[in-house]
Amino acid sequence: MVVRLRLARFGARNRPLYNIVVSQARTARDSKPMEVIGTYDPIPKPAPDGEGKPFKDIQLDITRAKYWLGVGAQPSDPVWRLFAMFGLIEPQWKVVRIPAQQEDKALYEKVQKVKIIPDGGPKTTSTSTSTTKPTPTA
Numbered sequence: 001m002v003v004r005l006r007l008a009r010f011g012a013r014n015r016p017l018y019n020i021v022v023s024q025a026r027t028a029r030d031s032k033p034m035e036v037i038g039t040y041d042p043i044p045k046p047a048p049d050g051e052g053k054p055f056k057d058i059q060l061d062i063t064r065a066k067y068w069l070g071v072g073a074q075p076s077d078p079v080w081r082l083f084a085m086f087g088l089i090e091p092q093w094k095v096v097r098i099p100a101q102q103e104d105k106a107l108y109e110k111v112q113k114v115k116i117i118p119d120g121g122p123k124t125t126s127t128s129t130s131t132t133k134p135t136p137t138a
Contacts, residue, residue: 001025005068005083006076007040008033017041020060020079022068037064040082060086 002025009030011017018040021033038061044054065088069075075083077092084091 003034003068003071003073004076005037005065005073005079007078015043020065020082022073025074035064035068037061037068058082058085062086062088 003022004025005020005022006029007018008021008023009016009018019033019036020038020040022035022037023031023033039057039059041057044056046054060082065083065086069083069088075089080089080092083089
């Protein structure tokens with residue numbers, strides 16, 4: 001059978017708390033797991049000093065997580081995301097962010113590449129060589 005690394009939900013209604021568990025793929029979500037390797041609290045808590053961004057509490061036994069990944073356990077998508085935050089595995093989806101100025105420049109270049117065809121249909125353009133006359137200097 002397949003061994004999965006997944007989240008098991010605990011906690012009260014509207015106050016979830018998850019255990020990161022190792023279990024068989026066909027067992028129920030909250031059944032007794034083979035091993036509990038960490039916890040995840042998705043509700044952001046205020047910073048300890050009162051200033052700064054709130055944080056989500058994640059506790060993980062990294063050595064056991066590496067072991068289970070090494071023997072072939074398959075992480076679920078949320079666990080994959082958590083493990084990617086710890087640097088244990090590569091992220092599934094890479095987010096490419098384009099700064100606003102580059103985005104505007106890319107849009108401008110895209111618009112410049114669009115060719116507008118007149119209603120008469122496509123016309124062939126001929127290239128002609130033009131000669132420039134030297135300007136007299138006074």
